Amino acid sequence: MTRLHTNPTVSAPSDTHTRSLLVAAEAVLAHLHPRAPLRLAQVTLDGGVSYAAAPDTDALRLNRALAEEVVLVASAQAAAAALLGCVATPVGVQRDAGELLALALTDPEEQGVLPAYLSILEARARMLLRRSWAEVEVVAAGLRELGQLDARDVAHRISCAQSIRGTLLN
Numbered sequence: 001m002t003r004l005h006t007n008p009t010v011s012a013p014s015d016t017h018t019r020s021l022l023v024a025a026e027a028v029l030a031h032l033h034p035r036a037p038l039r040l041a042q043v044t045l046d047g048g049v050s051y052a053a054a055p056d057t058d059a060l061r062l063n064r065a066l067a068e069e070v071v072l073v074a075s076a077q078a079a080a081a082a083l084l085g086c087v088a089t090p091v092g093v094q095r096d097a098g099e100l101l102a103l104a105l106t107d108p109e110e111q112g113v114l115p116a117y118l119s120i121l122e123a124r125a126r127m128l129l130r131r132s133w134a135e136v137e138v139v140a141a142g143l144r145e146l147g148q149l150d151a152r153d154v155a156h157r158i159s160c161a162q163s164i165r166g167t168l169l170n
Helices: 016-032 057-062 064-074 075-084 096-106 109-112 112-132 135-146 151-169
Strands: 039-042 050-051 148-150
Touching: 016 039, 016 050, 016 064, 016 075, 016 112, 016 135, 016 151, 039 135, 057 064, 057 096, 064 075, 064 096, 064 112, 075 148, 096 112, 109 112, 109 135, 112 135, 135 148, 135 151, 148 151
Parallel strands: none
Antiparallel strands: 039 050, 039 148
């Protein structure tokens, strides 16, 4: 398991419900983008999302779609906080979206528009979370109940939420 960028001076939101939603948002977006650096190892209420592998810098530079997905998932907690109207205080160990995007962009002109590019990816993350909020709620409920979930548990809960939504819409 690899963990990137930890900030020990930042405290997690005190509200268990909010914390669970922020962590679940990242887990759901990671699950929805089945790429190697986004494979979940485990998700815990206090430790956040742990991934099976760290993103390879060369792969991020060579594959723009991969880089965008990794950055989008890394910005999931901030996007969820924006949707909830709360302060974007990261829960657990979190990948730094800006740092990952900076590593992926090699052209100096691209580096100049990095903040705008990051804001577009954060907006995409908010849109995906709005669309997948039922899945986020179900994973968050599991985190509040059990405290931790592995990748299989997250996948099962997402599948159940999607099945229920499909049944209700048909």
